[in-house]
Amino acid sequence: MLWHEHPKKKPLFLYIGIPMICLLLFLRLVLYFFKSDGFSGLSMLFPILLLCIVTFTLCSSAFFAAWVYQDCKKRREDPILWTAIVLIATPLIGLLIYFLRRPEPKKICPTCGHRISLKAKYCEECGKYVENKEDITTMSKPKTHHLKFIVTGTVSMVLILVCLAVFIVNAAAGNGINTDVTSDEKIWNLGTIQMNSNIYHNGIWKLDFKSASDGFIKEELFSIQAPKTQMLYADISCGTVPDDATLTLWLVQDETVQSFDVTALSKPLELPLNQFKNGQLYVRLEIHGVKDVTSKIFLQ
Known part of the structure; x- marks a missing residue:
């Protein structure tokens, strides 16, 4: 039995795994807050921006991975494999890899079960005539599916760039960072x-x-x-x-x-x-x- 013949299952790792990762990151931030005397010497703007960058990065990866998952199902490819690649390789690199290797949509030959192109009139495996006018019409009018995943993923990436820009500008200007050697609070260094x-x-x-x-x-x-x-x-x-x-x-x-x-x-x-x-x-x-x-x- 092929993967696409199994009953549909929701990608639980998107609904459980991502929130768990976000929770662990938040707990790590809280523990570091107490360990470092409440970020003494460092404005809370910086850890908040870092947390936002990480959160939006995870959201962007999740949304793009969800779109890849649906696209792979539509093209009868392995959705779990490509979703994992997008999540591991980060959104931009993962999507680039996917689009470079993205296969064309295929259908199943009713005679031998071999996967063939939607535009194919004959099965390359058994040679039977398998023209499907409905599939050809669909291919002639391509439409982006699950557009909400693309939009929300793109919005998340824009928010990443905004937070990163604010972080860099404030860090370069020294705003919110205690560098006074005579201060009775923790010193934060921007150097190495x-x-x-x-x-x-x-x-x-x-x-x-x-x-x-x-x-x-x-x-x-x-x-x-x-x-x-x-x-x-x-x-x-x-x-x-x-x-x-x-x-x-x-x-x-x-x-x-x-x-x-x-x-x-x-x-x-x-x-x-x-x-x-x-x-x-x-x-x-x-x-x-x-x-x-x-x-x-x-x-x-």
Whole structure:
């Protein structure tokens, strides 16, 4: 029995699978929200835009895949295979692949069951005369089927481009992103850093990186418990220091801000914390051109 001879079944993966994926993405966003202190330092506009981009991408894939599914059934091809290809390869690439390999509509030879073109007058398998004027008339007046899937998929793609454009414009302008090194909130960097390792364990922060974008800020959150007796120790070594390159250590807590040039330390830095109070302390390294840096920072 051929696939098209089975009773019609609704593509449940479109009705169950896509909503489940969207739900998982939403839950991941919520978990990240709490883990990162509520996106401190980053406007909620950005995660919302990212969520919209992902959602509209899934919608676009689902609508185009639904159209491909119906088109394959009409052409008596395997709809599950081509639907999976469209979903996996993304809407644009998936549709391009499908249209490049899209077969012409076919009918079944009533004598031998071989699939032949709707325009064929004779079966290429058994040679019997199988002209069907109704099919030829249909082919002479092609009409786009399931147009609603095409329209909604296209609208979803337009919304993807709109959200992406808004995201890029705001990110390039720095709107809604906290890049103030003296801020008592989480810093978000638009640049990149090439790290070997970044470990924070038992109150010890070990950072080893090769290079970073100019002005990149790497930070860690420490906890002060006895500011009158505790000291901050920073053992930092810069392997490569080009002209005008600097590495600055920042200590930030509420309105209290201290900075130290640690580009060329001859010995580990020891800093008293008596100007601070019990609570969280942001320890930041502001990178300007230095490379091959190793650091070990802790409170004791």
